[in-house]
Amino acid sequence: MLRPRIIPSLLLHDKGLVKTVNFKSPKYVGDPINAVRIFNEKEVDELAFFDIDATVLNKEPDYVLIEKLANQSRMPLCYGGGVKTVEQAQKIFSLGIEKIALSSAVIHNSKLVTQIADRVGSQSVIVVLDIKKKLLGGYEIYTHNGKKSTGINPIKFAKELEALGAGEIIINSIDQDGVMKGYDLNLIDKIAETISIPLTVLGGAGSLADIEKVIEKHGVIGVASGSLFVFKGPYKAVLINYPTQIEKNKIFKINNSGNTE
Amino acid sequence: MITLIDYGVGNIFAFQNVYKRLDIPTKIAKTSQDLADAQKLILPGVGSFDFAMSQLNGSGMREILDELVNEKKVPVIGICVGMQMMGNRSDEGKLEGLKWIDSEILKFDENLIQQRTKLPHMGWNDVIPVNNHPLFRGLEKDAIFYFLHSFYFKCNNPTDSIAFSEYGISFSSAVNRDNVYGIQFHPEKSHHYGEKLLHNFANL
Numbered sequence: 001m002l003r004p005r006i007i008p009s010l011l012l013h014d015k016g017l018v019k020t021v022n023f024k025s026p027k028y029v030g031d032p033i034n035a036v037r038i039f040n041e042k043e044v045d046e047l048a049f050f051d052i053d054a055t056v057l058n059k060e061p062d063y064v065l066i067e068k069l070a071n072q073s074r075m076p077l078c079y080g081g082g083v084k085t086v087e088q089a090q091k092i093f094s095l096g097i098e099k100i101a102l103s104s105a106v107i108h109n110s111k112l113v114t115q116i117a118d119r120v121g122s123q124s125v126i127v128v129l130d131i132k133k134k135l136l137g138g139y140e141i142y143t144h145n146g147k148k149s150t151g152i153n154p155i156k157f158a159k160e161l162e163a164l165g166a167g168e169i170i171i172n173s174i175d176q177d178g179v180m181k182g183y184d185l186n187l188i189d190k191i192a193e194t195i196s197i198p199l200t201v202l203g204g205a206g207s208l209a210d211i212e213k214v215i216e217k218h219g220v221i222g223v224a225s226g227s228l229f230v231f232k233g234p235y236k237a238v239l240i241n242y243p244t245q246i247e248k249n250k251i252f253k254i255n256n257s258g259n260t261e
Numbered sequence: 262m263i264t265l266i267d268y269g270v271g272n273i274f275a276f277q278n279v280y281k282r283l284d285i286p287t288k289i290a291k292t293s294q295d296l297a298d299a300q301k302l303i304l305p306g307v308g309s310f311d312f313a314m315s316q317l318n319g320s321g322m323r324e325i326l327d328e329l330v331n332e333k334k335v336p337v338i339g340i341c342v343g344m345q346m347m348g349n350r351s352d353e354g355k356l357e358g359l360k361w362i363d364s365e366i367l368k369f370d371e372n373l374i375q376q377r378t379k380l381p382h383m384g385w386n387d388v389i390p391v392n393n394h395p396l397f398r399g400l401e402k403d404a405i406f407y408f409l410h411s412f413y414f415k416c417n418n419p420t421d422s423i424a425f426s427e428y429g430i431s432f433s434s435a436v437n438r439d440n441v442y443g444i445q446f447h448p449e450k451s452h453h454y455g456e457k458l459l460h461n462f463a464n465l
Contacts, residue, residue: 123381
C-alpha cells in the first residue's frame with residue numbers, strides 16, 4: 001500500500017537552518033548538513049529544504065550547499081528557493097536533488113512549470129504556494145516570504161498548475177506557520193478536492209495528532225512540518241525528532257506485517 | 262568493483278555514497294574506455310524516457326554496453342527510468358529501448374487508482390519478492406521502498422518478474438532475466454532497505 005508521507009521542512013537562511021513564526025522572526029536551529037545526517041538515521045520519508053534568502057535577495061541558489069545536502073542524503077530531497085529558469089532547475093537535478101519546488105517565479109510566469117516539466121519530467125516539478133487568509137474570507141497567494149501579495153486565488157491557481165504539468169503542489173499556510181496549533185483543514189479540503197496530483201500540506205503541526213487528523217481525512221497525502229520536528233517541549237528547545245516506523249504505521253493504520261488493519 | 266554509468270542522467274553520487282559506506286569500490290564510466298574492465302554495472306535514470314535514451318545513445322557508450330550485457334553477460338541493474346530503458350518501448354516516448362528484457366513500458370491506468378491522488382505513483386510502497394530472489398535476500402518482510410514514476414514495466418515473459426507492488430494494479434517492481442536486473446524504485450533513497458538491496462547486487 002502506498003503510504004502517506006511525513007516530511008520535515010527546513011528553512012535555509014545565512015547558511016544555517018532557521019524556523020520562523022508566521023514567516024517572521026527566524027530562530028537559528030542548527031547546521032543543515034548535520035540535520036540531514038540526523039534525519040538519515042531517523043529514516044525520514046522525505047526531506048524538504050527552502051532557501052528563504054534566495055528570492056528576497058535575488059540570489060542564485062547556493063549550489064555548493066545543495067550538492068553537500070544531496071550527497072549526504074539517504075532519502076528523497078526537495079529543494080526550493082530562487083529557482084527561476086530551466087537551466088537552474090537542471091543544474092540542481094544534476095547535483096542529486098529529486099524534486100524542485102518552484103514558487104515566486106511561477107506566480108509571475110506559470111509556463112515555467114511546463115518548460116521545466118518537459119525537460120525533467122512532471123514528477124519532479126513541485127510548486128509551493130504561500131497562502132494567507134483574506135480579511136473578508138477566502139485565500140490569497142503571497143511571495144517574498146509572505147511580504148508581497150499577488151491577488152491570486154490559490155484554489156484556482158492550483159488547478160491551473162496541474163494542467164500546466166506540475167507534479168505536486170505544496171501549500172504553505174502563512175497564518176499557521178510556526179504556531180503549532182494544527183493545520184488549516186479548511187484550506188486543505190478546498191485544494192485537495194480541486195487537484196488529482198499529489199498534495200503536500202505545510203504549516204501548523206503541533207503534534208502527531210495534527211498530522212493524523214489530515215491523513216485520516218485525506219489518505220495518501222504529504223504532511224510536512226518544521227517546528228514539530230525541530231523543537232521539543234513547551235519552551236521550544238531545539239531537538240531534532242521524528243516518529244519511528246512503528247509510530248508511523250499507527251498513524252497510517254498499518255499493522256506490522258505491512259497490511260492495513 | 263561496481264561501475265556506475267554516467268550519461269548525464271540520474272544521480273551517480275547517491276549510489277557512490279551508499280557503496281562508500283559499504284566499503285565496496287565504485288568507478289564512474291563516462292566513455293567506452295571507462296567501461297572496458299566493467300564487472301558489474303548500474304544504469305541509473307530519471308526524467309523522461311526519450312531524454313534518457315537519447316542521452317545514452319549519444320554518450321558513445323551504447324555499443325559497448327550492448328556487447329557487455331548481451332555477449333559478455335556482465336550483470337547490470339537499471340534503476341527507475343534506467344529499468345524502463347531496458348524494455349522494448351515505452352508509452353512515454355518514441356525512441357526504441359535497449360531491448361535487454363522483452364517488455365513494454367506502459368502508463369498506469371488512472372481509472373484503476375481508487376484514491377484522489379492518481380499520478381505520479383510517488384512515495385513509499387511495499388515490494389513483495391517472488392521465490393526469495395537473491396536481490397532481496399535478508400530484507401525484512403515489511404521492507405518499503407521509495408517510488409517516483411507514472412509508467413510501469415510489463416514483462417512479456419511473466420517469469421522475468423521478481424517482485425511485485427500495487428498501484429491500481431499489481432505491477433513488476435523488480436525484474437531479472439539472466440544477467441539483467443531492473444528495479445522501479447530508488448534503492449539509493451530507500452534508507453537501510455535500499456542499502457541492503459544494493460549490497461545484495463554487489464554480492465551476486
